[in-house]
Amino acid sequence: MSIKSTTLKEIAKQLNISKSTVSRALNDDYSVSAKTKQLVLDCARQLNYTPNFAAKSLKNGKSNVIGIIANTIDNNFIAKLLSGVELVAYQHGYNVVICQNRESYDLELSNLNYLAAKSVDGLLVSLSSETTGIAHFTDLQQKGLPMVFFDRVPDNADIHKVEANNFKASYEATTYLIKQGHTRIAQITSNPSVSITKQRLAGYHQALRDHDLPYDEQYVQYCLHGGFDMDEVEQVMNTLLKADKPPQAIIAASDRITTNCITLLYKLNYQIPQDIALLGFSNNDLINVLSPQIPIIELPAFEMGVAAAELLMRSIKKGALPFEFQSLDARLIVK
Amino acid sequence: MSIKSTTLKEIAKQLNISKSTVSRALNDDYSVSAKTKQLVLDCARQLNYTPNFAAKSLKNGKSNVIGIIANTIDNNFIAKLLSGVELVAYQHGYNVVICQNRESYDLELSNLNYLAAKSVDGLLVSLSSETTGIAHFTDLQQKGLPMVFFDRVPDNADIHKVEANNFKASYEATTYLIKQGHTRIAQITSNPSVSITKQRLAGYHQALRDHDLPYDEQYVQYCLHGGFDMDEVEQVMNTLLKADKPPQAIIAASDRITTNCITLLYKLNYQIPQDIALLGFSNNDLINVLSPQIPIIELPAFEMGVAAAELLMRSIKKGALPFEFQSLDARLIVK
DNA sequence: TTGAAAGCGCTAACAT
C-alpha cells in the first residue's frame, strides 16, 4: 500500500451504491444484478482497483501466504521446483515465503516456528537429513495447518506427500547399465536414513534381482554427508576401485555425488565410459554441457513443485482431505 | 491464522488492563511502567502471543512484503543473492515475493504490475536484457514506491543501485592474463546494451591500455543472446580461433558463456590452458569441481543481496533517501 | 436485489 490505491468505498461513492454491493459484485455474488455487476466491474477497472490483501486477510482469518522449507535454494532442483510452486501459488492468490534448513534439524525447527508465527495458511516441507521424527510438523497439522511433504518425505501414512519415483528411476538406471553389458554395478549414495536413499537402493536391488545378477554388499557405498564432503566421496571411490573385482559401472545417487565422482575419476585418469561407466542423478544444467558426457537421471523438479503446491491448495481450500501420495516419474537422459 | 492465536484482547482481559496498554508494552513504548511491561511480556510469552501481521499491515498501511524481480532463480548467482535478501528481509519482519522476468520486457512489466497490485512496500530489480527504458519503474518510484536496482542496473542517476564492481573485476582478470604472459587476449561477452557488459568491456580496455597492449576490435565478440544459445558461442569462438593471429587467452564474460566455452574447447580438442587460456565469470559451484580448472571471477552474490536489501529497508523506513550507488568487489579465484 | 452495521486485530490520537 505504499502506493495509495482505490478502495471499495470510493467505487461505492462514485456509483452511489453501498460498499457491500460493491464487495458482492466484485466477488461475483449471485445476489447482485447483472447490471450492477457490470457497472461495478467497469468502475473498478477504470479506477484501477486492486483489493487490499491485508484487509482481506484480517477479515477471513487467512494470511494468503504459504511457507516452504527446503534444504537450500542454491541448486537447480529446488530452484526449478520453486518455479512450479510459485506458478501455482500466484495463480491462487498466495505468496510464498521460502526458508532454508541447510540440513539442520534445529534450523528446520526455527523455520517452522517462524512460519507458524507468520501464520502461513499452509506448508511445503522437504525434511533435513538430520530429521528423524516429525512430531514438530504433525502437531501443527493436527491443529489444522495443512501441509505437504515433498522430495525427502517421512514414512508416515497420515500426511500428504509428493515424491519422485526414486525406485523406478534407480531401477531404470541400473537396468540401463546392465543392458550396456555391465555385471558389476556399484551405487554410491547418501545417508540411508533419508527416504530417497532407501528408495534408490531398493530400485537398484530389484533391477539386479530381475536380471539375475548377484547383490554384492561391497558395491554399495554411503556418503553420510550427502557427498558434500569431497573427502568422503574420494574414500568410498577408492574402496570401490581397489576392490578385488572393481565395478564396471557406478551409479551416483545424488547431484553432488555425481559431480564429485566425475572430478575424482578425471583426477585418477579414468576415462569415462571406457575405463568405467558412470551414471548419475543430477538436475544441474551444467552437467549436460560439460565433459565427459554421462547418462543422467533428472528429477521432474518443476512438475513436483506444481503437484505439491496444487495438493496444498486443495488441502487449504477443502479442509481435511484424505491423505494423498503422489509419485512422479524421473527422466533417464542418454546423450 | 490457520492456527488460532492469542490476541491483544486476551492478554488485556487476563491482566485486567486495556488493549492499548498491552500494545504499548509489546512495542516497548516509553510511557508504560516497567512493572506493567514485565507483566505483559510474561503473559504474552505464556499465552504464546504472536502479532497478527494482517491487522498490523491494515493499520499502518504497509504490507510488510518486498518484491524482487530477477531474470531466473535457477542459477547460483541469484540463489545466493536471494539468501542474502531473505536474511535481511526476515530480520526486519518483511516477506519476500519472487518474480522471474526470464529476460523478457513484457514479463518484467507484468511482474511489476503483479507486485504493485500486491502493494509491496519496496522493490528489488535486476533488469531484463530486453529492457531499455525504465519509465515503468520510475513512475512508481515517483509515486513513492521505494526501489533498489541490483546487478543489471540502468544508467539513471536518480535511483538506488547495488552492483558488482564489474570494471575492476574485468580489469583484474585481464591483468592476470597479461601477467601470465599473454598479449592477445579476447573477451567473449553478452549483449552490449546491458550495463554489466559495458562495464566488463571497459575494465578490459583499461587493463590493455595500462599495460601498453593494443586494443584489437576482432578480439571482442558479442553473444547477443547472452550465450544461452550454444550456436552463437560456437560461431564467435570459431571467428576467434580462425583469426590470423588467434588469441592466446579468452575471457568469458558471463556464467553461461564460460561453461559453453569450456565445452566447445573440449570438443575442438584444445587443451586448457596449454593450447589456449580461459578465464571466466562464474558463480556456479560446479565450475570449481569439474575439469578443466580455470581461473574464475566470482561475484559477491550473497553480499550484493544483503546490501541491496539493507538499502531498500532504509529507503522504506526513512522515506526519501539521497540516491545511493554501491559497488561490491568480485573475487578472482585461481586454483 | 440492496443497504446498514458490526467486527477481524491492531495502533494512535485524545483523553484522564
Next chain:
DNA sequence: ATGTTAGCGCTTTCAA
C-alpha cells in the same frame, strides 16, 4: 501511566 475510541478495508450477517 493508563484507558477510551475510532478506524484501516473488507466481508457478512441481518434487515428491508
